[in-house]
Amino acid sequence: MTTTIDGSRIARRIRQQVAEEVAAAALSGTVPGLATILVGDDPASAVYVAAKRRAIKEAGMRDFHRHLPHHATHDDVAEVIDALAADPEVSGILLQLPLPRHLDGMALINRIPVTKDVDGLTTASAGRLARGERGLRPCTPSGVLELLDAENIPLRGANVAVVGWGELVGKPLTQLLLSRGATVSVAHEHTTDLAAVTRAADIVVVATGVRGLVGPEHVRPGVVVIDVGIHRTPSGLAGDVRSAELDGIADRITPVPGGVGPMTIAMLLVNTLRAARWGAEREAVAA
Numbered sequence: 659m660t661t662t663i664d665g666s667r668i669a670r671r672i673r674q675q676v677a678e679e680v681a682a683a684a685l686s687g688t689v690p691g692l693a694t695i696l697v698g699d700d701p702a703s704a705v706y707v708a709a710k711r712r713a714i715k716e717a718g719m720r721d722f723h724r725h726l727p728h729h730a731t732h733d734d735v736a737e738v739i740d741a742l743a744a745d746p747e748v749s750g751i752l753l754q755l756p757l758p759r760h761l762d763g764m765a766l767i768n769r770i771p772v773t774k775d776v777d778g779l780t781t782a783s784a785g786r787l788a789r790g791e792r793g794l795r796p797c798t799p800s801g802v803l804e805l806l807d808a809e810n811i812p813l814r815g816a817n818v819a820v821v822g823w824g825e826l827v828g829k830p831l832t833q834l835l836l837s838r839g840a841t842v843s844v845a846h847e848h849t850t851d852l853a854a855v856t857r858a859a860d861i862v863v864v865a866t867g868v869r870g871l872v873g874p875e876h877v878r879p880g881v882v883v884i885d886v887g888i889h890r891t892p893s894g895l896a897g898d899v900r901s902a903e904l905d906g907i908a909d910r911i912t913p914v915p916g917g918v919g920p921m922t923i924a925m926l927l928v929n930t931l932r933a934a935r936w937g938a939e940r941e942a943v944a945a
């Protein structure tokens with residue numbers, strides 16, 4: 659029997675907990691605020707930003723949103739980021755990805771101060787993660803860890819295969835797993851024998867952007883499979899894993915939708931609350 663991991667339920671619980679902590683913080687005068695920046699009109703990005711803003715408001719946080727046209731220049735976006743960075747009401751800043759192709763995403767992301775980097779994507783945050791120093795961790799990878807923790811799946815000593823080596827998921831997830839004592843193997847587009855890597859793993863996390871890449875030929879019985887992929891198909895959403903084919907083989911598996919996706923938003927709320935606390939600590943030290 660394969661059990662489906664209910665990410666929506668786990669995310670709801672985290673969101674509720676954040677809302678309670680925000681209400682408590684508000685009593686002492688601190689209301690966390692998140693600024694989302696959307697450049698252009700990519701329909702999926704618009705959906706994700708709307709979902710993030712809804713979640714922020716539901717948690718009792720302040721919502722700051724900036725929408726720039728597709729033809730916005732580097733300087734236009736930089737100016738918006740710099741203003742939000744200087745605004746004490748804004749605890750966290752998120753630049754929705756992907757950006758239009760004429761913009762240098764990394765150069766813009768790196769303008770976000772490390773204390774407001776709720777996506778954990780700046781070079782400074784990545785360095786802090788690699789060193790185990792204080793910082794905000796990327797939302798999707800930390801959501802994957804929260805799912806595994808909620809399911810009481812031990813990480814220390816576990817063999818974990820991360821399939822995909824992207825900046826948003828694969829690389830930071832590898833660091834997070836290492837920090838938890840997992841033995842991590844990373845497979846990517848140049849890996850010659852994917853199945854050899856994934857069949858040796860107790861936990862397989864797939865974040866490649868290749869629909870249906872992983873199937874029964876890649877895993878051993880009893881494996882836990884975490885599918886980070888999201889693809890829109892004529893018959894609905896699909897992941898990077900052929901999950902129906904793993905029924906009866908995997909011990910546990912995340913669905914798409916309702917698995918990792920909702921955790922990304924829940925962890926954004928957690929990070930915004932952490933950023934607000936970090937900002938308040940720094941203000942107290944400066945006072």
Ligand SMILES: Nc1nc2c(c(=O)[nH]1)N[C@@H](CN(C=O)c1ccc(C(=O)N[C@@H](CCC(=O)O)C(=O)O)cc1)CN2
Nearest residue numbers: 706753754755756777797798915916917918919920922
């Ligand atoms: N600045 C960022 N940009 C992007 C990130 C990110 O973490 N930071 N991640 C992805 C998209 N993303 C958030 O932005 C995201 C993707 C999916 C979901 C989600 O809840 N998915 C649902 C399905 C919703 C649907 O599409 O109908 C699910 O899987 O159940 C939330 C956030 C790229 N950009």
